[in-house]
Amino acid sequence: MPDSNKTVPSAMHLKASSAAARYGMGFLITAIYAFLLAPVLIIVFTSFNPTNANTFPPTGFSLRWYGTFLETSGFTDAFRFSMWLGAIAAVGATVIGFLSAYAIVRFLGRRREAGQSLALLPVMIPHILISISLLLALTIVPFPELGGLIVGHIIICLPFTIAGITASLEGVDEQLELAAMTLGASRLRTLWEVVIPLIAPGLLSALIFAFIVSFGDVYIALFLSGPGRTTLPIEIFSYMQWESTPVVAAITTVQILMIVALGLVVERLVGLRKIMRV
């Protein structure tokens, strides 16, 4: 900052006050980060607690709650189901998201902004409303409830896959596609052999991020889960309505580690900010 135009007394004053302001700001930012991260970190600590209570600081170190997690079939089944559902929803949302993002970037022209906003529709509607409405639709149209859950998850993942893939497509030179087509490649072949290889990191990121969104979802599954198709967040939610032991901490610690590792991969590949649109 150029301070040359300041009068002498106020420059002295400004120097002192700017140091104070910098320390004050530093303290404030640290406090905000502590607030953001404390609930997540506390879970990791609690998961190693040897006693039955959700206390902190822990009274020792034990892996007993991880053992309990692995022995409780309700939790392990739900974990497996969430992985499976996340994988299917991720593939669905990435494929449909790729087709839509490509069409938005290459064919919409000046109406592109509008198309992108429409694609982001599911973010703006409360997820509980999407979920109830899907349940209602299932009571009218004969459609397996598992299908409803998968479709619901694909819908809530789509805004993120479209945002991520659109950002990747912006880095692809359209001339390359035109060259392929001039040389006689069909549109499909151009997509498959030119576009997809060029945005492979973006597609992989979209796939991973959609999995993360699906795995963390609780609102879609709230109305659409049932016997044999209970997701992990729903299993934890119903468990916590009656009791609360560190076994939940152990499960969520496993989940946190998995999600953060996947998030880091996305960050390396294309950057999370592109998918979150910031």
Added chain:
Amino acid sequence: MRAGGGIFAATLFTPITVLYLSFLLAPIGFFLVMSVFRYSPMELYIPAVTADNFVRLLGEEHYRNIIFRTLRIAALTAFFSLLLGYPLAYFLARTGSIWRGVLMFLVIAPLMTGVIVRTYGWIVLLGSEGTVNVTLMWLGLIDRPIKILETEVAVLVALVHILMPYMVFPLFSSLAGQDPDVERAAATLGAGRWRIFFEVTLPLSRAGILMGSALVFTLTAGAVVTPALLGGTKVQMLGQTIYDLVLSTLNWPFASAIAFVLVLCQFSIIFLYFKGGRRRAG
């Protein structure tokens, strides 16, 4: 792109259009229409037009309280998210630190873990043997654990924590997008640090403030899991009420009327947002 692209583009758009129309817009439309149907314990609903659901919702004090509580908590959550999110977004937008990427990741990371994980974290922090109570007793400020869970404060704190990133992102975008020369010009003309902030930076970030507040308000209004686990039966909000009506009482038409009010609140907020945004542009 070139001739013949029309059919190809239409094909590419087909899956998402079918998906959104038949599994998103049509079901939501039908669900909201149900708010004027009559409730029947035997069937899901009787398609006879009635205003009963809305009369009951606005007439009974119990439900009026739930509506006001939801609006109050949503407004407070948006306010505190802004209060905490603004300095964070400002810092992230202006810092030259090499850790900026990491610090940004730390804002997104909690978001990715899901609502349940973070709500559970607050149960551990705020419980009777939780960190907050243990610390307060250790400091000698209280003799025995105070009850934080099952109060509005617990719900508010957790919701601010869970939804704050949604405030930070639009704020960050609008702050990072500002031309640094504008602030420099104000400084050259003799404005102090605070004056620059309140008369230049803050007004220029208005779009981000409106966007973030609208987003947090809407997301809070639709919250179910966090109020249910941290507030119990004492802090009933609209989302939980809908959940109970659909899954326990099976009163779909009444649930629909509540959802209708929820959507109405959301649309008024979005309307205000666009109105505010336009005034800035004009």
